[in-house]
Amino acid sequence: MAVEAPKTKRxxxxxxxxxxxxxxxxxxxGYEATTMRAIADRAAVSLGSSYHYFPSKEHLVLEFYxxxxxxxxxxxxxLLAREKDLATRLxxxxxxxxxTCEPFHAVAxxxxxxxxNPSSPLNPFGGAAKPLRDDVVELYAHVVNGSDARIxxxxxxxxxxxLWLYQMGILYFWIFDRSPGRLRTLEVIDETxxxxxxxxxxxxxPVLRGSRKRVLGLMKSIVExxxx
Amino acid sequence: MAVEAPKTKRxxxxxxxxxxxxxxxxxxxGYEATTMRAIADRAAVSLGSSYHYFPSKEHLVLEFYxxxxxxxxxxxxxLLAREKDLATRLxxxxxxxxxTCEPFHAVAxxxxxxxxNPSSPLNPFGGAAKPLRDDVVELYAHVVNGSDARIxxxxxxxxxxxLWLYQMGILYFWIFDRSPGRLRTLEVIDETxxxxxxxxxxxxxPVLRGSRKRVLGLMKSIVExxxx
DNA sequence: GTCTATAACCGGATAGAC
DNA sequence: GTCTATCCGGTTATAGAC
Numbered sequence: 384m385a386v387e388a389p390k391t392k393r394x395x396x397x398x399x400x401x402x403x404x405x406x407x408x409x410x411x412x413g414y415e416a417t418t419m420r421a422i423a424d425r426a427a428v429s430l431g432s433s434y435h436y437f438p439s440k441e442h443l444v445l446e447f448y449x450x451x452x453x454x455x456x457x458x459x460x461x462l463l464a465r466e467k468d469l470a471t472r473l474x475x476x477x478x479x480x481x482x483t484c485e486p487f488h489a490v491a492x493x494x495x496x497x498x499x500n501p502s503s504p505l506n507p508f509g510g511a512a513k514p515l516r517d518d519v520v521e522l523y524a525h526v527v528n529g530s531d532a533r534i535x536x537x538x539x540x541x542x543x544x545x546l547w548l549y550q551m552g553i554l555y556f557w558i559f560d561r562s563p564g565r566l567r568t569l570e571v572i573d574e575t576x577x578x579x580x581x582x583x584x585x586x587x588x589p590v591l592r593g594s595r596k597r598v599l600g601l602m603k604s605i606v607e608x609x610x611x
Numbered sequence: 612m613a614v615e616a617p618k619t620k621r622x623x624x625x626x627x628x629x630x631x632x633x634x635x636x637x638x639x640x641g642y643e644a645t646t647m648r649a650i651a652d653r654a655a656v657s658l659g660s661s662y663h664y665f666p667s668k669e670h671l672v673l674e675f676y677x678x679x680x681x682x683x684x685x686x687x688x689x690l691l692a693r694e695k696d697l698a699t700r701l702x703x704x705x706x707x708x709x710x711t712c713e714p715f716h717a718v719a720x721x722x723x724x725x726x727x728n729p730s731s732p733l734n735p736f737g738g739a740a741k742p743l744r745d746d747v748v749e750l751y752a753h754v755v756n757g758s759d760a761r762i763x764x765x766x767x768x769x770x771x772x773x774l775w776l777y778q779m780g781i782l783y784f785w786i787f788d789r790s791p792g793r794l795r796t797l798e799v800i801d802e803t804x805x806x807x808x809x810x811x812x813x814x815x816x817p818v819l820r821g822s823r824k825r826v827l828g829l830m831k832s833i834v835e836x837x838x839x
Numbered sequence: 840g841t842c843t844a845t846a847a848c849c850g851g852a853t854a855g856a857c
Numbered sequence: 858g859t860c861t862a863t864c865c866g867g868t869t870a871t872a873g874a875c
Binding site for chain 3: 668
């Protein structure tokens with residue numbers, strides 16, 4: 384297990400070169416077909432050097448995630464700046480996720496499974512992924528708070544994390560989607576974002592009050608020990 | 612890629628011996644720590660022979676799944692024979708899942724991730740897993756149909772598949788659960804089964820009619836191309 | 840102390856002789 | 858249907874170079 388943060392100028396360059404080589408190759412050939420030796424070759428360093436900067440192949444994936452997250456955040460900034468309607472903000476944000484990830488569609492499957500492993504350091508529910516997870520949850524908090532929707536406090540508290548989970552669900556669906564232009568995913572997004580906003584609106588109905596309290600309590604008890 | 616169904620008596624025996632060795636070792640050491648060489652050793656056959664019967668290590672996992680499914684089905688048979696209340700049937704069934712799987716808790720994580728890979732032949736949403744998936748969905752149809760609950764036809768149609776998905780969600784939660792006696796999972800099961808049954812009961816409320824139709828339509832459109 | 844390189848090790852998978 | 862020998866790729870050990 385090697386150091387992760389380069390101390391010198393030269394080290395920083397090497398790290399960037401290796402990472403770029405990896406990102407390129409993942410896109411070109413997919414995750415599994417990309418060997419660590421090929422990454423080292425393209426980066427014109429030795430295999431051992433790659434491992435000096437990235438303790439495992441999986442760790443390159445985490446960077447990959449951060450990369451797409453940053454693309455995504457940049458893509459939706461204009462929308463979030465001008466739009467006030469919650470449904471529109473949410474739809475635009477989730478649509479942008481799949482649009483941003485489209486170039487990586489072929490790779491996404493194996494990456495997803497790598498990362499789904501609970502014992503993987505990269506598991507989205509785990510500790511190593513916390514900084515990135517927090518950023519994404521933060522983004523969804525902004526989606527909600529920047530809207531003109533009036534949302535009960537107990538729901539507002541849980542909503543960003545729930546939307547992060549929802550985004551992961553959409554991505555898993557998208558991975559399987561073979562329809563032209565990934566049209567089915569887009570349809571599902573339109574339908575589900577609308578339903579979510581509607582459900583939040585209905586939550587104040589007297590008949591649903593009881594269930595709402597229970598659902599929120601349940602979610603809190605699930606989420607809290609996990610992400611504390 | 613070798614044949615999967617042995618043609619001779621001797622072949623059948625070899626296959627069984629290898630499978631048993633694998634199941635034992637998975638439980639003893641976990642999935643990743645169990646090497647194909649160790650399996651072959653314990654089965655007293657050569658490495659090559661193992662690959663004659665099981666084209667990959669993953670294929671041993673599918674048998675593992677079927678094994679636990681059969682334990683589960685046997686465990687809940689008495690309950691399903693005597694009990695009529697839907698909530699009780701559902702709670703008992705899902706509780707039995709995690710109880711049955713408890714001996715494999717340590718292994719479950721890596722197995723889950725192996726299987727979550729969309730390009731894995733063992734992906735639960737894929738073709739190779741269809742026979743087993745159909746069996747499990749069938750079991751949930753029995754849980755629902757054997758109850759005295761009166762369920763609208765459109766919901767009844769989707770419910771078994773939905774419960775199968777729900778079971779997978781519970782299992783993923785259970786994998787992360789480190790609480791003594793897996794108590795947190797059991798609590799979540801009690802709470803969620805109750806909520807599900809309540810939600811099915813509320814579905815006839817006028818305010819929810821519209822959303823219900825939309826949700827069901829959505830689920831159908833998601834599920835149909837996938838499992839046709 | 841920070842990087843880089845070479846040479847192994849290990850385990851999943853395959854080829855091909857018997 | 859069973860074996861041995863081999864490949865291949867992730868990972869590690871470790872020695873030297875800056």
